[in-house]
Amino acid sequence: MTRHLSAELLAAAKELIALYPNPRSALVPLCHLAQEQDGWLTPDAIEDIAELLDITPAEVLGTASFYDMLHTEEVGRYVIAICTNIACMLRGADDLLAHAEDHLGIRAGATTPDGMFTIEEAECLADCGRAPCVQVNHRFFGNLTPEGFDQLAADLRSGALESEVPPHGTLCRVRRSVGLEAGGH
Amino acid sequence: MAVTEAPRIVTSRLGYEDSHTLERYLATGGYEGLRKALSMSPEAVAAEVDAASLLGRGGAGFPAGRKWAMLRKAPTTYLVVNGDESEPATFKDHMLLERDPHQLVEGVVIAAYALGVSRAFIYVRGEFALGMERVQQALNDAYAHGAVGQDIFGSGFSVDVVVHPGAGAYICGEETALIESLEGKRGFPRIKPPYFPAAIGLYGEPTVVNNVETLSNLPWIILNTGAAFSALGEGRSTGTRLFALAGHVRNPGVHEIEMVKTTFRDLIYAPVLGGGILGGRELKAFIPGGVSAPWFGPEQLDLPLGQDEVGAAGSMLGSGSVVVMDESTCVVRAAWRITKFFWRESCGQCTPCREGSGWLEKILRRIEGGEGREDDIELLMDVCDNISPGVSWPPQQTTICVLGPSIPSSIASAIRMFRDDFLVHVKEGGCPHG
Ligand SMILES: Cc1cc2nc3c(=O)[nH]c(=O)nc-3n(C[C@H](O)[C@H](O)[C@H](O)COP(=O)(O)O)c2cc1C
Numbered sequence: 001m002t003r004h005l006s007a008e009l010l011a012a013a014k015e016l017i018a019l020y021p022n023p024r025s026a027l028v029p030l031c032h033l034a035q036e037q038d039g040w041l042t043p044d045a046i047e048d049i050a051e052l053l054d055i056t057p058a059e060v061l062g063t064a065s066f067y068d069m070l071h072t073e074e075v076g077r078y079v080i081a082i083c084t085n086i087a088c089m090l091r092g093a094d095d096l097l098a099h100a101e102d103h104l105g106i107r108a109g110a111t112t113p114d115g116m117f118t119i120e121e122a123e124c125l126a127d128c129g130r131a132p133c134v135q136v137n138h139r140f141f142g143n144l145t146p147e148g149f150d151q152l153a154a155d156l157r158s159g160a161l162e163s164e165v166p167p168h169g170t171l172c173r174v175r176r177s178v179g180l181e182a183g184g185h
Numbered sequence: 186m187a188v189t190e191a192p193r194i195v196t197s198r199l200g201y202e203d204s205h206t207l208e209r210y211l212a213t214g215g216y217e218g219l220r221k222a223l224s225m226s227p228e229a230v231a232a233e234v235d236a237a238s239l240l241g242r243g244g245a246g247f248p249a250g251r252k253w254a255m256l257r258k259a260p261t262t263y264l265v266v267n268g269d270e271s272e273p274a275t276f277k278d279h280m281l282l283e284r285d286p287h288q289l290v291e292g293v294v295i296a297a298y299a300l301g302v303s304r305a306f307i308y309v310r311g312e313f314a315l316g317m318e319r320v321q322q323a324l325n326d327a328y329a330h331g332a333v334g335q336d337i338f339g340s341g342f343s344v345d346v347v348v349h350p351g352a353g354a355y356i357c358g359e360e361t362a363l364i365e366s367l368e369g370k371r372g373f374p375r376i377k378p379p380y381f382p383a384a385i386g387l388y389g390e391p392t393v394v395n396n397v398e399t400l401s402n403l404p405w406i407i408l409n410t411g412a413a414f415s416a417l418g419e420g421r422s423t424g425t426r427l428f429a430l431a432g433h434v435r436n437p438g439v440h441e442i443e444m445v446k447t448t449f450r451d452l453i454y455a456p457v458l459g460g461g462i463l464g465g466r467e468l469k470a471f472i473p474g475g476v477s478a479p480w481f482g483p484e485q486l487d488l489p490l491g492q493d494e495v496g497a498a499g500s501m502l503g504s505g506s507v508v509v510m511d512e513s514t515c516v517v518r519a520a521w522r523i524t525k526f527f528w529r530e531s532c533g534q535c536t537p538c539r540e541g542s543g544w545l546e547k548i549l550r551r552i553e554g555g556e557g558r559e560d561d562i563e564l565l566m567d568v569c570d571n572i573s574p575g576v577s578w579p580p581q582q583t584t585i586c587v588l589g590p591s592i593p594s595s596i597a598s599a600i601r602m603f604r605d606d607f608l609v610h611v612k613e614g615g616c617p618h619g
C-alpha cells in the first residue's frame with residue numbers, strides 16, 4: 001500500500017506507467033511527480049515509487065541520485081539556477097552569481113534560512129542567446145543584470161510571479177489527455 | 186559569399202506569436218506533409234529522406250536516410266527523439282520545442298510511418314519546463330485532430346507518441362545513454378559495438394534515435410521533395426541548418442542558414458545575422474560546433490558552414506553552435522570553464538575520461554588562479570594525450586563514448602592557439618586581463 005503520494009498523483013502515476021512497455025521506464029517521470037507534491041524527493045515518496053514499479057527503494061534512490069534535478073534533500077521554494085557556462089561566462093555570469101550570493105546571503109548550493117531560495121551554479125541551460133541566463137524552478141529569465149536579479153528576487157518574494165513560476169518540483173503543468181491508442185507491442 | 190535567399194525550412198513560423206498552437210500550425214500548411222506521406226508508401230517516404238541527404242543535426246552528422254536503411258532490413262520497433270540538448274552554447278532544439286512543437290510532432294509521425302514504428306518517445310531535457318508543456322499540449326491537440334494515435338487521417342496507420350522528461354544530466358544526450366535513461370536507469374553510455382542502437386536499442390529492440398531538428402525538417406522535405414532539399418547547400422551538406430550564435434556578438438540567437446553557401450564571417454558579421462562583435466572589438470577566437478569542437482581563429486572566418494569543409498579544417502560543425510570570443514577574453518578561463526563542465530558531467534565509467542577531466546580541471550584552475558607552474562602547460566598536453574592518444578583530429582577514442590576525447594580536442598586546440606596566454610598566466614601569476 002502506497003502511503004505518501006496523494007490520490008490524484010497516484011492516478012497520474014499509474015497513467016504514466018501504462019505508457020511504457022516496461023514500468024521501470026516511468027521511474028524519472030514518477031520522481032518528477034513526487035517532487036511536484038513535496039518540492040523534493042522524500043524518502044516516503046521513494047518508497048511509494050519503488051512499490052509502484054516493483055523495485056526496491058535503493059534502486060529508485062540509486063537511479064535518482066544520478067540526475068541533478070532530482071533532489072534527495074529539501075530545497076527552497078524557489079531554486080535559482082544561474083548558468084556560468086561559456087556563453088554566459090562571456091556575458092558576465094560570474095559577476096551575476098557573485099551578486100546573487102551576496103544579495104541572498106548564501107553560497108551556491110545553499111538555501112536561505114527562511115526556506116525561500118536555493119542557489120545553484122548551473123551548466124548551460126540552452127538559452128545562451130539571452131546570456132546571462134537564470135532559471136527559477138526551470139522557468140527562464142534571460143539577459144539578467146544584477147539589478148534585474150534583485151527585482152526578480154523581490155517579485156518572487158512578494159508573490160508577483162506566482163502564476164509564472166510554480167513552486168519547486170512542478171515541471172510540466174500540461175498532463176497527457178489520452179492513453180495509448182495504437183496498440184502494438 | 187553572402188546570406189542567401191534560401192527558404193526557411195524549420196523556422197518559417199517563428200514570426201508568429203502563437204507559432205506553437207494547432208490553429209496557427211494548420212493555417213500555415215501544418216500536417217500537409219503528413220497527409221502527403223500517408224498517401225505514399227513507407228518506402229517512398231524513406232526514399233525522399235534519402236534523396237534529401239539530410240545529415241543528422243544532433244552532432245555526429247550521420248545521414249538520416251542511411252541510418253533508417255540499416256533498420257529497414259529488420260523491422261524497427263521504436264523511434265526515439267533526442268531532445269536532450271545540453272551541449273554548452275547549443276540552443277536550437279530548445280527553440281524548436283517551444284516555438285514549433287507541431288512541426289516536430291509531424292516529423293515524428295512521418296518518420297514513424299516510414300519506419301513502421303507504432304510507438305515513439307520524445308525525450309525532452311528536464312530543464313525545458315515550457316518546452317515540455319508546449320510539446321505535451323501539441324500532442325494532446327494532435328491526437329484530438331487525428332494526426333497522432335489510431336488510424337491517422339483515416340490512413341490505417343497508427344502510432345503513439347509519448348513525451349519523456351529527462352532530469353538533468355548532459356551525458357543522457359549520447360544516444361545509448363539516452364536509451365538507458367529512457368529505460369529508467371542511470372544514463373551510462375553503452376559499450377560499442379553495436380555502434381548504432383539500430384540492432385539493440387530500447388529494451389533490446391531495434392531503435393532509431395534522431396535529433397529534434399533532424400526530424401523537424403521532414404514535413405518540408407515530404408511536401409517539397411528530397412530533391413528540392415538537396416538542391417540547397419552543396420556536396421554532402423544539404424538544406425539549411427540552424428546555427429546558435431552566442432558570446433560576444435551584437436545579435437546572439439538562432440539563425441537558419443543555407444549550408445555551405447554561407448561562411449563563419451557571414452554568420453558572425455552580417456547585419457541580419459550576428460551583426461559583428463560587441464562594442465566593435467576584434468575577434469580573438471570562436472568555437473565552431475559546440476564546446477566539444479576544436480577552436481578556430483580569425484584565419485578560419487572564411488570557411489563555409491559545411492560539415493566536410495569544417496571537418497577538413499580540423500574541427501566540426503557538431504551541434505550547430507558558434508561561440509564568439511573577442512580580444513578581451515581570457516582564454517585560460519574559457520578553457521577552464523569548458524573543462525569544468527566535462528569533469529562535472531563525465532559519467533565516470535572510463536578511467537581516462539574520469540581521471541583525465543579531473544586533472545585537467547585542477548591544473549587549469551591553478552593556472553587561471555595564478556598558481557600555475559612552468560611545466561603545467563606540458564602537463565596539460567600530457568594528460569590530453571592520455572585521454573586521446575596523439576591528440577589528433579578526428580580524435581582517437583579509447584573510451585566508451587566521445588565525451589572523453591572531446592576534452593583534449595577542445596583544450597589542446599586552445600593551448601596550441603594561445604600558448605603565450607597560458608605562459609603569461611604562469612609567469613605573471615594571474616590573468617593580464619584582470
Ligand atoms: C556526450 C554526447 C552528448 C550528446 N548530446 C546530444 C544532444 O543533446 N542532442 C542530440 O540530438 N544528440 C546528442 N548527441 C549525439 C547523439 O548521440 C546522436 O548521435 C544523435 O542524437 C542522433 O541523431 P541525429 O542522427 O538525428 O543527429 C550527443 C553525443 C554525445 C557523445
Ligand code: SF4
Pocket residue numbers: 356373374530531532533534535536538539584585586587588589590
Ligand atoms: S567517455 Fe566519459 S562520459 Fe563517456 S562513457 Fe566514458 S566516462 Fe562516461
Ligand code: FES
Pocket residue numbers: 083084085086087088089123124125126127128131133273274275
Ligand atoms: S551557456 Fe548559459 S545558457 Fe548556455
